[in-house]
Amino acid sequence: MLTIDPRCREQPYGDSVKTMNYLRNCWYAAMWSEALKRGALVAATLLDEPLVFFRDLMGQPVAMDDMCPHRLAPLRLGKLLPDGRVRCGYHGLEFASSGLCVKNPQGNGHIPPNCRVKTYRVVEKHTLVWIWMGDAAPDESLIPEFSYLDANSGYDVGRRDTITMDTHYRYIVDNLMDLSHASFLHDGLLGNEETIFADIQVRQEGPYVFVQRDMNNVRPPLLRDLLFKRDGANVNMWQNIRWSPPSAVLNDIGTYAPGTDRKDFSGQLGCHILTPATADTTLYHTAAARQGPLGAVAEEGDETFKARIAELRTFAFKEQDDPMLKAQLENIRKHPGATPRMLAIDAGPVRCQRILDALIAAEQKKSEPLKEPVP
Ligand code: FES
Ligand SMILES: [Fe+2]
Structure with missing residues:
Protein backbone atom coordinates (compact mmCIF):
# COMPACT_ATOMS: atom_id res chain seq x y z
CA MET A 1 0.00 0.00 0.00
CA LEU A 2 1.33 3.40 -0.92
CA THR A 3 1.26 6.20 1.55
CA ILE A 4 0.17 9.68 0.60
CA ASP A 5 2.95 12.08 -0.19
CA PRO A 6 2.60 14.82 2.43
CA ARG A 7 3.74 17.41 -0.13
CA CYS A 8 0.34 17.05 -1.74
CA ARG A 9 -1.29 18.37 1.41
CA GLU A 10 0.60 21.62 1.00
CA GLN A 11 -0.48 22.11 -2.57
CA PRO A 12 -3.63 24.15 -3.18
CA TYR A 13 -6.25 22.04 -4.91
CA GLY A 14 -6.85 24.92 -7.32
CA ASP A 15 -3.36 24.54 -8.84
CA SER A 16 -4.65 21.84 -11.14
CA VAL A 17 -6.97 24.15 -13.02
CA LYS A 18 -4.28 26.46 -14.30
CA THR A 19 -4.31 26.34 -18.07
CA MET A 20 -0.51 26.02 -18.19
CA ASN A 21 -0.89 22.64 -16.52
CA TYR A 22 -1.75 20.79 -19.70
CA LEU A 23 0.71 18.10 -20.64
CA ARG A 24 1.30 18.60 -24.36
CA ASN A 25 3.79 15.95 -25.48
CA CYS A 26 1.31 13.11 -25.23
CA TRP A 27 -1.74 11.77 -27.04
CA TYR A 28 -5.28 12.95 -26.38
CA ALA A 29 -8.35 11.26 -27.78
CA ALA A 30 -10.10 13.93 -29.83
CA MET A 31 -13.18 11.87 -30.77
CA TRP A 32 -14.39 8.41 -31.72
CA SER A 33 -13.38 7.41 -35.25
CA GLU A 34 -17.05 6.97 -36.15
CA ALA A 35 -17.69 10.63 -35.28
CA LEU A 36 -15.30 11.80 -38.01
CA LYS A 37 -17.27 11.16 -41.18
CA ARG A 38 -15.87 11.68 -44.65
CA GLY A 39 -16.79 14.96 -46.31
CA ALA A 40 -17.40 16.92 -43.10
CA LEU A 41 -15.52 19.47 -41.03
CA VAL A 42 -15.77 18.63 -37.35
CA ALA A 43 -14.88 21.38 -34.89
CA ALA A 44 -13.47 20.55 -31.46
CA THR A 45 -11.81 22.67 -28.81
CA LEU A 46 -8.99 20.76 -27.12
CA LEU A 47 -6.58 22.15 -24.54
CA ASP A 48 -8.32 25.52 -24.95
CA GLU A 49 -7.42 25.56 -28.65
CA PRO A 50 -10.15 25.58 -31.32
CA LEU A 51 -9.37 22.91 -33.94
CA VAL A 52 -11.06 21.54 -36.99
CA PHE A 53 -10.88 17.87 -38.04
CA PHE A 54 -11.67 16.16 -41.33
CA ARG A 55 -10.67 13.16 -43.43
CA ASP A 56 -8.38 13.61 -46.44
CA LEU A 57 -9.02 11.93 -49.79
CA MET A 58 -7.43 8.70 -48.48
CA GLY A 59 -9.73 8.77 -45.46
CA GLN A 60 -6.90 9.65 -43.09
CA PRO A 61 -7.80 12.05 -40.25
CA VAL A 62 -6.39 15.58 -40.35
CA ALA A 63 -6.41 18.22 -37.62
CA MET A 64 -5.63 21.90 -38.02
CA ASP A 65 -6.14 25.13 -36.15
CA ASP A 66 -9.65 26.44 -36.61
CA MET A 67 -8.32 29.75 -37.83
CA CYS A 68 -7.66 31.09 -41.31
CA PRO A 69 -4.30 32.92 -41.58
CA HIS A 70 -5.94 35.71 -43.62
CA ARG A 71 -8.18 37.49 -41.15
CA LEU A 72 -8.41 34.71 -38.57
CA ALA A 73 -11.94 33.58 -39.39
CA PRO A 74 -12.83 30.10 -38.10
CA LEU A 75 -12.38 27.45 -40.77
CA ARG A 76 -15.25 25.42 -39.34
CA LEU A 77 -17.56 27.95 -41.00
CA GLY A 78 -16.01 27.09 -44.36
CA LYS A 79 -16.29 23.98 -46.52
CA LEU A 80 -14.46 20.75 -47.15
CA LEU A 81 -14.24 20.59 -50.95
CA PRO A 82 -14.54 17.36 -52.98
CA ASP A 83 -10.81 17.63 -53.86
CA GLY A 84 -9.90 17.42 -50.15
CA ARG A 85 -9.11 21.10 -49.66
CA VAL A 86 -10.60 23.27 -46.93
CA ARG A 87 -12.07 26.53 -48.19
CA CYS A 88 -12.40 29.43 -45.77
CA GLY A 89 -15.99 30.66 -45.67
CA TYR A 90 -15.01 34.32 -45.42
CA HIS A 91 -12.98 35.14 -48.60
CA GLY A 92 -12.41 31.73 -50.11
CA LEU A 93 -8.73 30.92 -49.48
CA GLU A 94 -8.18 27.18 -49.97
CA PHE A 95 -5.88 24.99 -47.88
CA ALA A 96 -4.41 21.57 -48.56
CA SER A 97 -4.47 18.94 -45.81
CA SER A 98 -0.85 19.94 -45.08
CA GLY A 99 -2.23 23.31 -43.99
CA LEU A 100 -0.59 25.16 -46.88
CA CYS A 101 -2.68 27.75 -48.71
CA VAL A 102 -2.89 26.53 -52.31
CA LYS A 103 -5.44 28.91 -53.80
CA ASN A 104 -6.46 32.53 -53.50
CA PRO A 105 -9.60 33.06 -55.61
CA GLN A 106 -9.36 36.85 -55.21
CA GLY A 107 -7.80 39.35 -57.65
CA ASN A 108 -4.49 38.21 -59.13
CA GLY A 109 -4.50 35.06 -56.99
CA HIS A 110 -1.29 35.96 -55.16
CA ILE A 111 -0.68 33.86 -52.05
CA PRO A 112 1.39 35.61 -49.37
CA PRO A 113 4.47 33.77 -48.10
CA ASN A 114 3.96 31.53 -45.04
CA CYS A 115 0.24 31.47 -45.63
CA ARG A 116 -0.57 28.23 -43.86
CA VAL A 117 -2.66 26.78 -41.08
CA LYS A 118 -0.95 24.90 -38.26
CA THR A 119 -1.61 21.16 -38.45
CA TYR A 120 -1.17 18.41 -35.86
CA ARG A 121 -0.18 14.75 -35.97
CA VAL A 122 -3.30 12.61 -35.77
CA VAL A 123 -3.48 8.82 -35.49
CA GLU A 124 -6.41 6.41 -35.41
CA LYS A 125 -6.06 3.60 -32.92
CA HIS A 126 -8.50 1.58 -30.79
CA THR A 127 -11.40 3.19 -32.74
CA LEU A 128 -10.43 6.66 -31.49
CA VAL A 129 -8.79 9.63 -33.18
CA TRP A 130 -5.72 10.63 -31.16
CA ILE A 131 -3.93 13.98 -31.46
CA TRP A 132 -0.43 15.08 -30.40
CA MET A 133 -0.38 18.81 -29.57
CA GLY A 134 3.17 19.15 -28.23
CA ASP A 135 6.38 20.30 -29.93
CA ALA A 136 8.35 17.08 -29.39
CA ALA A 137 8.32 14.35 -32.03
CA PRO A 138 5.14 12.27 -31.70
CA ASP A 139 5.72 8.79 -30.32
CA GLU A 140 2.91 6.39 -31.18
CA SER A 141 4.07 3.90 -28.57
CA LEU A 142 2.72 6.34 -25.97
CA ILE A 143 -0.90 5.80 -27.04
CA PRO A 144 -2.43 3.93 -24.09
S1 FES B 1 -10.48 35.15 -43.33
FE1 FES B 1 -10.20 33.34 -44.45
S2 FES B 1 -10.11 33.95 -46.48
FE2 FES B 1 -10.34 35.78 -45.38
FE1 LIG C 1 -18.32 8.31 -10.38
Missing part, protein backbone atom coordinates in the same frame (compact mmCIF):
# COMPACT_ATOMS: atom_id res chain seq x y z
CA GLU A 145 -3.57 0.34 -24.58
CA PHE A 146 -7.31 -0.05 -25.16
CA SER A 147 -7.26 -3.03 -27.48
CA TYR A 148 -10.64 -4.33 -26.26
CA LEU A 149 -12.14 -1.50 -28.33
CA ASP A 150 -10.56 -2.80 -31.56
CA ALA A 151 -12.90 -4.17 -34.23
CA ASN A 152 -11.19 -7.59 -34.16
CA SER A 153 -10.78 -7.82 -30.37
CA GLY A 154 -13.56 -10.35 -29.86
CA TYR A 155 -15.33 -8.03 -27.43
CA ASP A 156 -18.85 -6.83 -28.14
CA VAL A 157 -18.41 -3.14 -27.41
CA GLY A 158 -21.53 -1.12 -26.58
CA ARG A 159 -22.37 2.43 -27.53
CA ARG A 160 -19.41 4.77 -27.90
CA ASP A 161 -20.32 7.98 -26.08
CA THR A 162 -18.64 11.33 -25.64
CA ILE A 163 -20.02 13.22 -22.67
CA THR A 164 -19.12 16.85 -22.04
CA MET A 165 -18.32 17.22 -18.35
CA ASP A 166 -18.41 20.63 -16.68
CA THR A 167 -15.13 20.48 -14.84
CA HIS A 168 -11.38 20.41 -15.32
CA TYR A 169 -10.14 16.99 -16.41
CA ARG A 170 -7.84 16.50 -13.42
CA TYR A 171 -10.76 16.45 -11.00
CA ILE A 172 -12.30 13.67 -13.09
CA VAL A 173 -9.04 11.73 -12.79
CA ASP A 174 -9.38 12.11 -9.02
CA ASN A 175 -13.00 10.99 -9.24
CA LEU A 176 -12.26 7.88 -11.28
CA MET A 177 -9.21 6.75 -9.32
CA ASP A 178 -11.11 7.19 -6.05
CA LEU A 179 -13.26 4.07 -6.13
CA SER A 180 -14.79 4.80 -2.74
CA HIS A 181 -17.20 7.47 -4.00
CA ALA A 182 -19.34 4.80 -5.72
CA SER A 183 -20.93 3.87 -2.38
CA PHE A 184 -22.26 7.39 -1.90
CA LEU A 185 -22.52 9.29 -5.17
CA HIS A 186 -23.67 6.19 -7.11
CA ASP A 187 -25.48 4.53 -4.20
CA GLY A 188 -27.52 1.59 -5.45
CA LEU A 189 -26.20 1.83 -9.00
CA LEU A 190 -22.42 1.28 -8.81
CA GLY A 191 -21.98 0.83 -5.05
CA ASN A 192 -23.89 0.71 -1.79
CA GLU A 193 -23.34 0.79 1.95
CA GLU A 194 -21.98 -2.77 1.92
CA THR A 195 -19.15 -1.82 -0.45
CA ILE A 196 -17.84 1.04 1.71
CA PHE A 197 -15.46 -1.07 3.76
CA ALA A 198 -13.42 -2.69 0.98
CA ASP A 199 -9.66 -2.29 1.16
CA ILE A 200 -8.05 -0.18 -1.55
CA GLN A 201 -4.80 -1.43 -3.08
CA VAL A 202 -2.65 0.91 -5.17
CA ARG A 203 0.18 -0.25 -7.37
CA GLN A 204 2.18 1.00 -10.31
CA GLU A 205 3.30 -1.05 -13.31
CA GLY A 206 5.22 0.70 -16.07
CA PRO A 207 3.28 3.75 -17.15
CA TYR A 208 0.11 2.59 -15.42
CA VAL A 209 -1.27 3.18 -11.90
CA PHE A 210 -3.82 0.63 -10.68
CA VAL A 211 -6.33 0.99 -7.87
CA GLN A 212 -8.08 -2.21 -6.88
CA ARG A 213 -10.91 -3.13 -4.53
CA ASP A 214 -12.27 -6.57 -3.72
CA MET A 215 -15.72 -6.67 -2.11
CA ASN A 216 -16.85 -10.05 -0.88
CA ASN A 217 -20.31 -11.35 -0.04
CA VAL A 218 -22.05 -8.02 -0.55
CA ARG A 219 -25.42 -7.02 -1.91
CA PRO A 220 -24.92 -6.29 -5.62
CA PRO A 221 -25.41 -2.72 -6.88
CA LEU A 222 -27.82 -2.54 -9.83
CA LEU A 223 -25.19 -2.57 -12.60
CA ARG A 224 -23.47 -5.63 -11.14
CA ASP A 225 -26.76 -7.47 -10.72
CA LEU A 226 -27.77 -6.71 -14.32
CA LEU A 227 -24.42 -7.95 -15.62
CA PHE A 228 -24.54 -11.10 -13.46
CA LYS A 229 -27.52 -13.23 -12.38
CA ARG A 230 -30.20 -10.57 -11.82
CA ASP A 231 -31.42 -12.28 -8.67
CA GLY A 232 -30.23 -9.72 -6.11
CA ALA A 233 -28.30 -12.42 -4.25
CA ASN A 234 -25.03 -11.53 -2.55
CA VAL A 235 -21.91 -11.57 -4.71
CA ASN A 236 -18.17 -11.27 -4.63
CA MET A 237 -16.92 -8.52 -6.87
CA TRP A 238 -13.80 -6.70 -7.87
CA GLN A 239 -12.94 -3.39 -9.43
CA ASN A 240 -9.50 -2.77 -10.85
CA ILE A 241 -9.04 0.62 -12.45
CA ARG A 242 -5.98 1.64 -14.46
CA TRP A 243 -4.76 5.14 -15.22
CA SER A 244 -2.08 6.28 -17.62
CA PRO A 245 -0.90 9.81 -18.13
CA PRO A 246 -2.35 12.21 -18.80
CA SER A 247 -5.94 11.04 -18.41
CA ALA A 248 -6.86 7.65 -19.89
CA VAL A 249 -8.55 5.17 -17.58
CA LEU A 250 -9.53 1.51 -18.07
CA ASN A 251 -12.03 0.05 -15.62
CA ASP A 252 -12.04 -3.73 -15.19
CA ILE A 253 -14.93 -5.07 -13.08
CA GLY A 254 -15.98 -8.62 -12.34
CA THR A 255 -18.70 -10.32 -10.29
CA TYR A 256 -18.95 -13.95 -9.18
CA ALA A 257 -20.92 -16.03 -6.69
CA PRO A 258 -19.52 -16.39 -3.16
CA GLY A 259 -17.97 -19.83 -2.70
CA THR A 260 -17.27 -20.29 -6.42
CA ASP A 261 -14.13 -19.89 -8.49
CA ARG A 262 -13.20 -16.29 -9.28
CA LYS A 263 -12.62 -17.18 -12.90
CA ASP A 264 -16.34 -17.98 -13.32
CA PHE A 265 -17.28 -14.36 -13.44
CA SER A 266 -19.28 -11.87 -15.40
CA GLY A 267 -17.90 -8.40 -15.78
CA GLN A 268 -17.20 -5.44 -17.92
CA LEU A 269 -14.32 -3.47 -19.37
CA GLY A 270 -14.96 0.25 -19.64
CA CYS A 271 -12.86 3.11 -20.91
CA HIS A 272 -12.95 6.59 -19.43
CA ILE A 273 -10.69 8.59 -21.71
CA LEU A 274 -10.60 12.25 -20.77
CA THR A 275 -9.55 15.11 -22.99
CA PRO A 276 -9.42 18.64 -21.65
CA ALA A 277 -11.55 20.91 -23.82
CA THR A 278 -11.16 24.04 -21.71
CA ALA A 279 -10.16 24.66 -18.12
CA ASP A 280 -13.84 24.20 -17.22
CA THR A 281 -14.92 21.41 -19.57
CA THR A 282 -13.74 17.92 -20.46
CA LEU A 283 -14.60 15.49 -23.22
CA TYR A 284 -15.29 12.13 -21.59
CA HIS A 285 -15.03 9.30 -24.13
CA THR A 286 -16.54 6.09 -22.82
CA ALA A 287 -17.66 2.66 -24.07
CA ALA A 288 -18.03 -0.66 -22.27
CA ALA A 289 -17.89 -4.35 -23.23
CA ARG A 290 -18.99 -7.45 -21.35
CA GLN A 291 -16.26 -9.82 -20.21
CA GLY A 292 -16.10 -13.18 -18.47
CA PRO A 293 -17.60 -16.62 -19.11
CA LEU A 294 -20.72 -16.13 -16.97
CA GLY A 295 -23.49 -13.61 -16.86
CA ALA A 296 -27.18 -13.27 -17.42
CA VAL A 297 -28.40 -13.72 -20.96
CA ALA A 298 -30.09 -10.54 -22.07
CA GLU A 299 -33.81 -11.16 -21.98
CA GLU A 300 -34.72 -8.15 -24.06
CA GLY A 301 -32.24 -8.91 -26.80
CA ASP A 302 -28.62 -7.96 -26.80
CA GLU A 303 -28.87 -4.54 -28.46
CA THR A 304 -31.58 -3.40 -26.06
CA PHE A 305 -29.58 -4.70 -23.14
CA LYS A 306 -26.38 -2.99 -24.30
CA ALA A 307 -28.29 0.27 -24.77
CA ARG A 308 -29.68 0.00 -21.24
CA ILE A 309 -26.21 -0.54 -19.80
CA ALA A 310 -24.90 2.44 -21.80
CA GLU A 311 -27.78 4.59 -20.49
CA LEU A 312 -27.04 3.61 -16.89
CA ARG A 313 -23.36 4.43 -17.33
CA THR A 314 -24.13 7.79 -18.94
CA PHE A 315 -26.59 8.54 -16.12
CA ALA A 316 -23.90 7.81 -13.52
CA PHE A 317 -21.30 10.03 -15.18
CA LYS A 318 -23.48 12.91 -16.42
CA GLU A 319 -26.26 13.02 -13.84
CA GLN A 320 -24.35 11.94 -10.72
CA ASP A 321 -20.62 12.68 -11.14
CA ASP A 322 -20.92 15.83 -13.23
CA PRO A 323 -23.12 17.97 -10.93
CA MET A 324 -20.87 17.11 -7.98
CA LEU A 325 -17.68 17.86 -9.91
CA LYS A 326 -19.09 21.07 -11.37
CA ALA A 327 -20.06 22.34 -7.93
CA GLN A 328 -16.68 21.22 -6.57
CA LEU A 329 -14.93 23.28 -9.27
CA GLU A 330 -17.00 26.32 -8.35
CA ASN A 331 -15.80 25.96 -4.75
CA ILE A 332 -12.19 25.49 -5.88
CA ARG A 333 -12.39 28.63 -8.01
CA LYS A 334 -13.78 30.60 -5.06
CA HIS A 335 -11.02 29.29 -2.79
CA PRO A 336 -7.96 28.77 -5.03
CA GLY A 337 -5.54 28.57 -2.09
CA ALA A 338 -7.46 25.91 -0.14
CA THR A 339 -5.54 22.69 0.44
CA PRO A 340 -7.37 19.35 0.58
CA ARG A 341 -7.27 17.23 3.75
CA MET A 342 -6.42 13.86 2.28
CA LEU A 343 -7.80 10.50 3.40
CA ALA A 344 -6.45 7.01 2.84
CA ILE A 345 -8.91 6.63 -0.06
CA ASP A 346 -6.98 9.36 -1.90
CA ALA A 347 -3.80 7.30 -2.29
CA GLY A 348 -4.59 6.38 -5.91
CA PRO A 349 -5.59 9.85 -7.13
CA VAL A 350 -2.61 11.43 -5.36
CA ARG A 351 -0.25 8.96 -7.03
CA CYS A 352 -1.62 9.81 -10.47
CA GLN A 353 -1.51 13.56 -9.86
CA ARG A 354 2.09 13.38 -8.63
CA ILE A 355 3.15 11.59 -11.80
CA LEU A 356 1.27 14.10 -13.93
CA ASP A 357 2.80 17.03 -12.05
CA ALA A 358 6.29 15.58 -12.60
CA LEU A 359 5.66 15.01 -16.31
CA ILE A 360 4.34 18.54 -16.76
CA ALA A 361 7.25 20.02 -14.81
CA ALA A 362 9.74 18.03 -16.91
CA GLU A 363 8.04 19.15 -20.11
CA GLN A 364 8.04 22.76 -19.05
CA LYS A 365 11.79 22.50 -18.45
CA LYS A 366 12.05 21.49 -22.12
CA SER A 367 12.94 17.91 -21.23
CA GLU A 368 12.39 15.07 -23.66
CA PRO A 369 8.94 13.47 -23.31
CA LEU A 370 9.06 10.76 -20.68
CA LYS A 371 8.10 7.19 -21.44
CA GLU A 372 8.51 5.97 -17.90
CA PRO A 373 6.59 7.49 -15.04
CA VAL A 374 8.44 9.47 -12.46
CA PRO A 375 8.62 7.48 -9.20
